[in-house]
Amino acid sequence: MTSVPLVSVFSADDSTKVTAKHIPLPAVFQTPIRPDIVSFVHTNIAKNRRQAHAVNPQAGMQHSAESWGTGRAVARIPRVSGSGTHRSGQAAFGNQCRKGRMSLPIKVWRRWHRRVNIKQKRHAAATAVAATGIVPLVLARGHRISQVPQIPLVVEDKIESYEKTTDALNFLKRFGAFEDVQKVVSTKVVRAGISKQRGKKYRVRKGPLVVYFNENAKLLKAFRNVPGVEVVNVTRLNLLQLAPGGQLGRFVIWTQSAFAHLDKLFGTYRYASVLKDGYQLLRPLLTNPDLARIINSNQVQEKVQPAKTTKVLHDVQKKNPLKNTKAMDRLNPYAKKQRAAAVAAIKANTKGTKKIKKNKALKKASKAAFNKVAASLSDATKAAVQEEQDIKVKYFSVQKGAAQAE
């Protein structure tokens, strides 16, 4: 037997006192959270409260305007007939014309409402109810619930008999729900735009939603003047209230009997719903959503292969082996020996070449010739030559000294 999450029912008078300790959570709260279904259903159902509106069918068309045709140096748009006024001869009827009718005038027979499959609507409602029991979602929606003792908040049926708004307010204060009401009050703003002149002056946030069961409950009157608070019977749960704006996670306060009724309304995973004919709660795609645990389990790890290399053959840069020795040696290990052999061959060849011998011989001969000439010079020339040599030596030594000093 798997364990079922349990919920406490709180006393209406004292938020610390618990009248029923462990009530099982209705199966609705276990349905998978499907924001995609909710947003789809919400966008369509939100259209169903719309009232038809339309543009006056005669607007812009109450003229006997006719086109002047071609040949009169004016555009061919229909022009107002008659004379004696500025308006005559002006363009009319077209959507581009001043005072003309709009293009595609709105008709009352526009399709205002949308039908949604019943099953989808029911799934959306179930998901929305489930989301009201998830603290991060309720927080993310923007409700101030940090002082609320428990989410989902279930209270004994006593609040259904509240008649006075003061009782309602005190109740909310006791259970930390007043912070949410304060938020609603403090953030009431005048709406931007024309709609403020059309009966929607203020933008008001949503506060807690109080869900009751007994039809004779008086709490509607007690709670309805509290800003932001909405009251609804559990048999008439509305997606537009459970997920306002298509956003999951309304802060909901359940009465005990309403909470208990949820199982009959939505059914459980064992039994189909009683009141929604043939409706069965949505089943999750994953029974165990803990992916980290699944991946690290023995069953998966036994079959896991080592990571494949993502190195691709064509991404290696080609280096020219004829120039790049490393690339060459990688391809042809014998190349190293070939290079060494080539170098050795050159050296061996050049050691006793005729050319070098010839060069050496030439050098020797030229030196001998020079010495002969030098010997036959007169003393004066010798002295002059010597002087030049000395200057050169001095010059170069000075240069050297200067360089060293630097």
Place this chain on the structure above:
Amino acid sequence: MSQKKPQMQVEQKVPENIVKKSARDTKLREAVAKRRTERLAANKTRRAQWEKTAQAYENEYKAADKNLVDSLRKAKTEGGFYVPAESKLILVVRIRGINTLNPQVRQTLRLLKLRQLHNAAFVRVNKATIEMIRKVEPYVTYGYPSRAVIKNLIYKRGYAKINGQRIPITNNNIIEQSLGKVGIHSIEDLVHEIVTVGAHFKEANRFLWAFKLRGPRGGFIAKRRSFINQGDWGNREDLINDLVKRMI
């Protein structure tokens, strides 16, 4: 109230999944290290093998050269003639672009792997290929490549066709994977197969992508004329090497 609270005995418990993960990681690391040592050892033997075969080929080439020279000399001394065997291998270079081509010529060039200007490809010489080349003669120039040119082409411009992709031949694994089963394990083996037009020339040549050469430094003479007529297209026998050296 003044008594000190006893120190809580905290056992150092390691979470189960961390223990499992570390055990698994150690096992993987050991496997990787083992594979690495095996791979390195295998590589060593393979490299020794490549070196050996490369040396054997070098000796073979030297012997072939010497044989040619000796034969020529012998013929000269005897007062006769030595005619070396006709080349079994042709290097074809496309010298015309893609515009206004006869469809048959287009198709034949495609069959010869010459899809682009200045593409070069090796072709075995037989009746079938001779006929093909004759068909596309005005659009290509061809001749008998020397060993050095073949080697340089494959080393510098050698790309392989693997899974329909053009992969640079950067190491011998690439050759081993495709041509290992026909006995070509290294780039020197590949060069040897092309040079000697061996038993597996088909596989070796198919393995090679067409060589994409640059335009010749110094230019063509006149592509509109045949080589015989002081132009460029057609058979230029051994002089293909001078051209391709300028195009590599």
